[in-house]
Amino acid sequence: MLFSNFFAPTSKEIPAEAKIVSHRLMLRSGMISRTASGIYSWLPLGVRVLDKISKIICEEQDKIGANRVCFSTIQPADLWIESGRYDAYGKEMLRLKDRKDGDFLYSPTNEEQATDVFRRYVKSYRELPTFLYQINWKFRDEIRPRFGVMRGREFLMKDGYSFDADFESAKRTYEKVFKSYMTIFRRIGLTPVPVRADSGAIGGNMSHEFQILADSGESTLYYEKKLLSASDDELMNLFAVSEEKYDPASAVGKELSVSKGIEAGHIFCFGTKYSKSMNAFVLNEKGEKIFPEMGSYGIGISRLAAAVIEAFHDDRGIIWPEAAAPFDVTVLNLNTKNERCVNATSEIYKALSSGKEVLCDDRDISVGEKLADADLIGIPHQIIIGPQKAAVGTVELKNRRTGEIREMSSDEVIGRFLN
């Protein structure tokens, strides 16, 4: 992609509305654009990040036997009246009417929808466990949206729903998801802290939140110091809670850390609440009705995009971890009128485009502006082509993460990325 052809409205002005660094950088780098309070349009840079994160999530969910679906975002009220949540959900649910004055809603979560699909098609215990997930936009009419997409009203969430024949099986599924989530966050380059949580409106008795450590986080976490180096099997049994559940008496003798965190994921094992209320059953080997033990599992993808920025930035801009980066590498031609620079840029750009996502800055603007944009957008690797070095046949490769700059020939830099 040529920068001259790329829609990324960058700005050096700090938007007045943005109070936290990720929100500022998302606006300044042209990732998002505000439509209304808590509602954002995602611009090309932002969409690329959402796609990168989504891809990792899909790969890891598929590995544990989850099936990707896409539920309707508009749902009839009847489904929610059946589960009892139509009234219980309150004003956070956006309610709509169609032309026939029928009651609908924009889904804030999908236990009902998942249970409805399940009960229509799954009739036998032999088909369990069943695991459906989707990546789709949700709407919750939050009392107070804030911090950009960190707490938006409309947000992209991966939500999964599992159906197991009995509690033991449901618990195994829960543990598989737990590990899958740890892998997902780590692949994105983040350090997740799983804490025991309340199950809130979803209901149930087993629940963990996955918190990303960040000073701007809204949750306060208390957890055993050794948690950050524990294996996944040990993790579930270590002491880690958010502030609301923290009771100093239960932590005596444990060496605790206290940090702020961003809740990026939340998993629940809640039993038969929905299968029973919605009459979703299968027959067991004796021909008896059984109501599946359910779990639901969410990751806030749009929030995660912001959380990654909270975790990885400096005073110049974003520093994307490779797994979430909108492009793999950016090629910066510092002088578009210098023949050597133009040739080297074109050669490198063409070579890398076959195998990498490359953003090539071919704009005829000042050097400082290009470098500033490159840092602001924060693509992990920058290939810098300027007249001084090009004259001796070299370019510079800068690692945005470490700041390290290496001089190498065009061929070397191409080889570095296409090996």
Add this chain to the structure above:
RNA sequence: CGGGGUGUGGCGCAGUCCGGUAGCGCGUUUGCUUUGGGAGCAAAAUGUCGGAGGUUCGAAUCCUCUCGCCCCGACCA
């Protein structure tokens, strides 16, 4: 919903107290220069001052109502 702010060219703001017909910086456009860290010079364009009503010879400014947005609290991925 309660409390606190705020709304003025694309963005950031001044002007509001003390009414007199809108200004600054950035960005944008054109030309020239420049080219290794948010360029220089010159010229130019862009505003129904959030909206409605009122007071007045005259309203960004005063009054009434209204809407949007931001921050602090309860809720959540």
